[in-house]
Amino acid sequence: MACIHYYASNEKKVFSLIGLSFALIYATVITADYFIQWTVVLPRILSGETGNLSLFTQYNHHGLFVALESLGYLMMNLALLFAVAVFSGGRLERAIRWLIHNNFCSGDWIFYRYFFSEV
Numbered sequence: 001m002a003c004i005h006y007y008a009s010n011e012k013k014v015f016s017l018i019g020l021s022f023a024l025i026y027a028t029v030i031t032a033d034y035f036i037q038w039t040v041v042l043p044r045i046l047s048g049e050t051g052n053l054s055l056f057t058q059y060n061h062h063g064l065f066v067a068l069e070s071l072g073y074l075m076m077n078l079a080l081l082f083a084v085a086v087f088s089g090g091r092l093e094r095a096i097r098w099l100i101h102n103n104f105c106s107g108d109w110i111f112y113r114y115f116f117s118e119v
Contacts, residue, residue, distance in 0.1 A: 001079055008086045019082035022075045029072035033065060041065075070111070077107040 001023035005016035041056050058065040080100050087097035 001083065004083050004086055012086045015082045015085035019079040019086075022079035022082065026072045026075040026079060029068055029075065033068040033072060036068075037065065073107065074111060077104055077111065080104040080107070 001016070001020045005013065005020045008016040036056060037058065041053065041058075044050065044053055054060045055063045056065060057063060058069075060066065081104050084097055084100050084104065087093040087100070
């Protein structure tokens, strides 16, 4: 995202900066999420102290890990939404725009299916 911001023309830098901001939020949330897994969950599992641990594990679909991971990927999806606005020029830019847009749409669909589906 930093490269996209650097690449963006001056009139589109506002979109790339917003996208970069969402990407930084994503990186912070996901780093904290996996840090908790490595420093809290893994040592407790290895030492056999599994009581009250289910809230923090990645295997509980209603736990903290999944909630933070979902928040992180939602932020990355928003970063992609703003990155799309940067690319509009020639053939290569249209191809990049198409790829980013499809990634955004598939992320949106997965998010919807995970949280709002009965399946």
